[in-house]
């Protein structure tokens with residue numbers, strides 16, 4: 004079969020005979036090659052249970068499984084000639100006889116029916132499986148459960164509470180004295196996540212080295228060396244006679260003589276007076292020749308000869324003082340963590356719980372450290388012959404360690420299965436590494452490639468390093484802008500040579516840059532009854548959301564989009580529909596919610612948010628009000644809220660009549676009991692009668708089913724309320740798995756407003772999707788809008804900074820030693836590089852039309868994505884264009900309007916261009932929330 008060069012490269016990479024490392028651009032078909040390779044392995048009679056595919060999210064695993072099963076399912080039913088062609092397209096070049104065709108038809112059944120089945124899993128679920136198989140060896144409970152984030156947070160808080168009451172209370176006090184943040188829960192989560200660092204006592208010498216402080220130096224010593232009481236007193240006296248600035252300085256210094264200050268505070272006062280400020284040309288240098296004012300200096304020449312060396316000393320000692328602050332904090336952190344982490348681990352162990360990190364860590368320990376590691380590997384080894392890793396750029400070093408152990412025997416050739424071919428297949432794209440906050444390290448990608456290469460070379464086994472040049476997804480216009488955007492420093496941390504080529508060379512494409520919506524002035528006066536955090540209608544965020552909705556409506560009404568006719572390379576045009584749009588934001592901020600709101604009020608079909616804040620859902624608030632009343636009938640406010648909710652459907656007037664006319668100091672419930680509301684009372688009495696006996700889950704179910712609550716809520720709040728209701732039910736189940744279930748316990752579990760669940764957006768429907776760029780990993784759409792490209796400062800949110808083999812507890816910015824500033828800058832530089840990669844991911848989701856807009860400040864240079872893309876577009880020769888009444892800049896290639904216009908219904912779209920729309924439908928559309936659909940990652 005003759006294939007074009009791009010497809011031949013894919014076919015070669017999918018050849019299961021050779022271990023392969025495939026590193027290629029976005030949209031080049033990496034995931035497709037991976038599924039092709041699995042299909043070919045099955046065709047080569049490899050048993051499904053000997054294949055392990057590792058993906059990054061549960062969504063990706065489900066998607067891969069769907070695609071594979073869809074293909075195998077089609078083979079089972081295909082006419083002979085078609086099947087032969089399909090196999091040839093896949094890369095089977097030898098002649099295919101009837102027996103082979105018959106075998107191909109059985110693959111679907113085999114893949115499904117073989118015991119153990121085809122393993123397409125996230126690395127987390129794979130590790131969980133290994134631990135369940137070898138619990139004794141891994142030293143975990145055989146019935147361990149995977150711990151929810153919320154359960155973990157509560158457990159950590161309980162451990163801290165216990166520490167406060169225990170013999171080690173002082174380590175908590177010490178930590179809290181120094182903690183200046185506002186979210187202790189996040190801090191303890193960070194500490195638990197970096198638990199490995201705190202196994203040993205802090206290495207003070209190494210810490211001093213990192214912080215650039217001489218060992219043995221203390222702040223007391225610095226102060227004792229510096230502070231000369233008489234000299235300072237003389238200086239104060241001299242300044243008191245000088246200018247008003249001198250007098251002010253004298254007043255500041257007087258505290259050194261009159262107050263009992265810690266050496267740190269005393270030195271800080273001296274630095275304030277003797278050194279230049281942060282904004283000075285030469286910050287934090289001794290004010291020699293400028294302090295005190297000229298007249299005072301000249302009148303006290305001899306005193307100045309003594310005081311100026313002190314000023315210089317203060318300057319020299321400042322970095323040490325700040326370094327010592329960081330050292331004290333870090334030691335306090337280690338002291339706390341060394342008690343906290345083991346206590347937390349012990350509690351998890353006692354409860355038989357493992358969190359996400361534990362799964363990987365314990366699996367790694369099982370396969371590397373334990374005496375039984377070789378035996379466990381031997382047992383596992385008997386089952387896995389082919390390992391395929393998707394999205395490898397986001398694999399963390401610990402995860403790689405697990406994979407490395409699994410493939411050890413492949414490369415040494417000493418495995419138990421010398422008679423069989425064994426391969427590794429890794430696909431990834433370093434440019435798309437965007438999960439460093441989950442431990443991903445793009446450097447590990449290269450290191451692992453080198454590792455596999457050398458281990459294969461050592462036993463003279465072939466190892467193919469390959470890449471794919473063409474993008475099957477995006478049009479050349481988009482790819483050229485991408486290439487021109489990531490040049491020079493911006494290509495740092497990506498590939499050395501950024502070069503994208505469109506496979507569909509006849510596909511017209513556009514990149515539009517909308518004009519910036521300037522930052523609005525501070526909110527105008529609002530009505531007193533409006534929520535203070537509700538953005539005003541002139542807010543730039545609201546205006547941008549409005550623009551997005553308006554333009555989508557305009558495009559659906561007036562614009563068309565090119566569409567390929569069945570892989571022929573020929574294009575027609577069709578009307579645009581909501582399902583063509585993917586709106587990507589950097590984070591779930593106000594703009595995210597505003598866009599959903601604006602599109603809904605414009606009557607557009609839009610899928611809800613990809614994350615759900617459970618507590619913020621109206622249906623959940625209504626149910627919670629009923630539960631709170633059941634827990635405490637005297638809670639008037641909750642009862643009132645429940646009565647007004649769709650569950651009881653009271654009017655404002657009915658509630659007012661009941662509440663206003665109740666006797667003084669009597670509770671609402673008392674009054675209601677004696678009032679004439681038989682239906683309401685019947686429900687409430689039934690629930691009250693059961694609330695002491697039913698578990699929270701059953702109680703909610705009773706409200707929803709027996710008392711028709713679900714129907715009532717959906718009737719009033721719309722079908723999207725279902726997601727919130729289901730999330731609440733799944734939280735009730737999660738709660739019951741961690742505690743003895745009772746209503747008050749569940750209410751305090753639910754208390755936090757921040758409880759979020761992820762929704763998977765991957766099923767059918769012709770709807771606009773709004774999501775974060777992180778959530779859009781692996782997805783694609785004909786039209787992608789990036790409305791959130793304004794300036795965004797990079798902030799170091801983490802409290803703990805990595806430094807060689809240890810960590811430093813970050814001090815507040817104002818008291819950061821130069822060594823700490825350097826560590827912080829390194830983190831910022833890393834984040835900036837990652838943010839550029841995030842932009843790359845965002846831009847490459849687009850097939851035909853990429854739109855970039857910004858609301859607010861865009862700053863100078865690389866301060867915003869907007870400026871970066873604008874520069875890339877300028878380099879491509881952008882020009883003025885219009886979208887309705889909006890003036891914009893555009894880059895385009897090939898004539899958008901040239902292909903003939905054909906009207907096709909949405910259902911028919913799939914026939915026009917099978918690969919893209921098949922993905923469009925199965926990969927993109929929102930699916931209703933179900934607890935089992937939550938992705939494994941916590942982004």
Ligand SMILES: Nc1ncnc2c1ncn2[C@@H]1O[C@H](COP(=O)(O)OP(=O)(O)OP(=O)(O)O)[C@@H](O)[C@H]1O
Nearest residue numbers: 010029030031032033034035475476781918919922
């Ligand atoms: N040989 C091919 N012929 C036609 N379409 C293809 C081919 N290979 C891939 N595609 C299509 O190109 C698009 C991108 O493919 P895929 O998602 O596998 O790329 P990827 O490299 O994994 O992308 P990303 O890294 O951005 O996730 C999909 O719509 C896919 O169906």
